Amino acid sequence: MYLVADINVDICAQTSCKLCTQFCPEANTILYNDQAGKEKGYKYGAAYVAVDRCKGCAQCVWVCDNMAKHHAITMIMIDQLPKAAITDNVTYGEKSTTALLASPVVG
Amino acid sequence: MSLDYVKFSPGFEKFMPKEYRDMVEHGPFGKKVSVSQMGSFKEILEEHPMCAGCAMTLFIRLSMISFPNPEDTITVGTAGCGRLAISQAAIPFVYGNYGDQNGVASGLSRGLRLRFGDKPKDVVVMVGDGGMADIGFSATLHSWFRKEKFTTIMLDNEVYGNTGGQESGMTNRGAVLKMAPLGKKFEKMDMVGMAKIAGCAYVATVVPNNPRRVETVIKKAVLIAREVGPAYIQAYTSCNIEYAIPTDKVMEDAKNVEGDRYQFSEYITDDAKQYLAERYGYKEFLPKPAAAVTKA
Ligand SMILES: Cc1ncc(C[n+]2csc(CCOP(=O)(O)OP(=O)(O)O)c2C)c(N)n1
Ligand code: SF4
Ligand code: SF4
Ligand code: SF4
Numbered sequence: 001m002y003l004v005a006d007i008n009v010d011i012c013a014q015t016s017c018k019l020c021t022q023f024c025p026e027a028n029t030i031l032y033n034d035q036a037g038k039e040k041g042y043k044y045g046a047a048y049v050a051v052d053r054c055k056g057c058a059q060c061v062w063v064c065d066n067m068a069k070h071h072a073i074t075m076i077m078i079d080q081l082p083k084a085a086i087t088d089n090v091t092y093g094e095k096s097t098t099a100l101l102a103s104p105v106v107g
Numbered sequence: 108m109s110l111d112y113v114k115f116s117p118g119f120e121k122f123m124p125k126e127y128r129d130m131v132e133h134g135p136f137g138k139k140v141s142v143s144q145m146g147s148f149k150e151i152l153e154e155h156p157m158c159a160g161c162a163m164t165l166f167i168r169l170s171m172i173s174f175p176n177p178e179d180t181i182t183v184g185t186a187g188c189g190r191l192a193i194s195q196a197a198i199p200f201v202y203g204n205y206g207d208q209n210g211v212a213s214g215l216s217r218g219l220r221l222r223f224g225d226k227p228k229d230v231v232v233m234v235g236d237g238g239m240a241d242i243g244f245s246a247t248l249h250s251w252f253r254k255e256k257f258t259t260i261m262l263d264n265e266v267y268g269n270t271g272g273q274e275s276g277m278t279n280r281g282a283v284l285k286m287a288p289l290g291k292k293f294e295k296m297d298m299v300g301m302a303k304i305a306g307c308a309y310v311a312t313v314v315p316n317n318p319r320r321v322e323t324v325i326k327k328a329v330l331i332a333r334e335v336g337p338a339y340i341q342a343y344t345s346c347n348i349e350y351a352i353p354t355d356k357v358m359e360d361a362k363n364v365e366g367d368r369y370q371f372s373e374y375i376t377d378d379a380k381q382y383l384a385e386r387y388g389y390k391e392f393l394p395k396p397a398a399a400v401t402k403a
Binding site for chain 1 (some may be wrong): 125132142143153154157158159277358
């Protein structure tokens with residue numbers, strides 16, 4: 001098994017500062033959904049990780065902890081994630097994206 | 108090399124892979140995108156085999172977003188880690204023999220000018236420090252002396268990363284590497300100084316821990332290379348493997364190195380400043396209004 005980044009929507013959505021994706025080395029991996037957390041009253045949406053593209057480097061964790069100072073990202077074994085975004089289930093919109101969450105582990 | 112190559116051929120749309128459809132419909136082609144929109148549009152860089160956490164990967168990713176006209180851009184590379192990602196983007200990529208990239212780019216940029224006249228077609232070389240300062244040194248310097256109009260970007264990880272850790276001219280004095288166990292005996296080469304002497308119109312050093320700065324530097328370089336003269340960017344893009352930097356400390360290292368030997372620097376000739384102001388509306392380079400007369 002291997003580690004991937006997991007973003008806590010409740011923490012991220014308080015600001016959705018968008019710093020982490022500017023530092024993730026991998027393209028199309030940390031994406032934004034501007035509707036995430038709206039049902040709980042958050043205004044700005046939140047970031048999420050397309051886990052099939054995450055290489056587990058934890059740079060985003062460093063950025064969220066030390067630059068953004070929001071502590072919203074943790075590394076987690078992929079089979080411990082009940083549901084996650086994967087590229088096949090991501091839909092791009094005009095200014096934001098959405099993802100249908102599903103189990104990231106096949107079978 | 109135009110918006111035509113990012114359209115579906117009639118009837119084939121439904122057979123194209125999802126990534127391709129996303130790129131055509133939500134990619135950056137024909138639009139202006141910026142790093143502040145990252146995560147909200149489909150990037151043209153695809154999956155690639157560069158190491159987890161590699162700062163060079165991040166720099167390449169930022170560069171692809173920063174090209175002013177990705178649909179009119181060709182990248183040129185050579186052996187070395189960077190080409191593993193640069194070649195996996197929806198931008199035509201020319202893979203030169205090790206070290207001949209600035210020769211290839213010279214011919215390419217001249218040919219494109221003959222073929223397309225005034226319509227800008229941007230040629231961008233992206234190559235490691237070994238490929239540029241060692242093996243490609245003469246081709247690089249000569250292209251600058253000849254004032255070839257294209258952008259040269261050094262992905263400086265201060266080592267031959269792709270072949271397991273030999274020293275390059277850009278390695279720091281004293282650095283001990285797996286295949287340079289006695290430590291480097293000479294100083295890091297001053298390629299920035301040489302670029303200025305050779306007549307580059309734009310020279311900058313940058314570190315990827317400031318994505319917006321990377322964006323502005325790349326944009327200026329590519330625009331200046333269209334008409335004014337050669338542009339050179341030297342980017343610190345650490346090799347976390349050969350320098351044993353834990354992947355979650357790569358940005359911390361970039362920050363430290365920026366504070367040490369890789370401070371941001373930018374050199375722009377007066378011609379290039381005037382061109383950016385007049386042609387592309389760069390306010391910072393507009394002539395300053397005459398200073399108010401001070402009281403005697
Ligand atoms: C003519 C020739 N000599 C040697 C090689 C082997 N080779 C491949 S990559 C490389 C080193 C690349 O180092 P650098 O240019 O610094 O790029 P990095 O991998 O560090 O990004 C070498 C020596 C080659 N491909 N061609
Ligand atoms: S850096 Fe942290 S708070 Fe900011 S967008 Fe990323 S996960 Fe959310
Ligand atoms: S762990 Fe690395 S690859 Fe994965 S999302 Fe974070 S920065 Fe990107
Ligand atoms: S060997 Fe070094 S430079 Fe090459 S991809 Fe890996 S970390 Fe990056």
